[in-house]
Amino acid sequence: MFEQSASSQAFPPAAAEVSTPPRDRPAPQRDPFIEHYFKRIDPKVAASFTPEQCAAIKNMFGARGVAKHAVELRRSLPIGRRRYYLVLLLGRERRGFDRLFSEGAVSGPFTFFGYAITAALWLIPAGLLAVVLQALL
CATH class of the missing domain: 1.20.5 (Single alpha-helices involved in coiled-coils or other helix-helix interfaces)
Incomplete structure (x- = not known):
């Protein structure tokens, strides 16, 4: 009644099955967005993600990337028995006035x-x- 074909294309190939790219094609460039988020996880786990999964993760986070600020100061301050953090970010405002107003920033x-x-x-x-x-x- 319901037949499924036993296609090997249903799952991504295992790491041993992936061949190296031919020498006439350049290797794919590393994505800084994905590298930023994957540097906190085990490299073996990060290597197991397929390009489709990486694209889905990038899409989920809105592909905002890592913001660059003219001044970016991040410090951890010991005060008494606790630690507090201080963050100072300075840069050009890129949001429109309507968005600033709707967010209550203006x-x-x-x-x-x-x-x-x-x-x-x-x-x-x-x-x-x-x-x-x-x-x-």
Whole structure:
């Protein structure tokens, strides 16, 4: 009634059955996204994933990749008997205003606070420079 063909194509080939690519074709490039997530698991387990499985994992995580920031500071601080972490990320904002607003990242007080920090970051060095120049002259 129901017949299944005994095809060897139903499962991915075992590691011993996989042949090396011919020398006229370049080897496939390593995917940095997959390498980032696979570096925390056993290399034997990571090698057992097929390209289709790797693509599915990449699709599941949204293929966001590893973000690069202009300033990326990650530290673990011992305070008393516990450890706390500090993360400072600085970079250009790539999200649109609509997305920022829908996520609640943009609001009146927060925007004012951001402008105050920006002004302080510009005024503090300018004030220090003025004091140094006045001392020299």
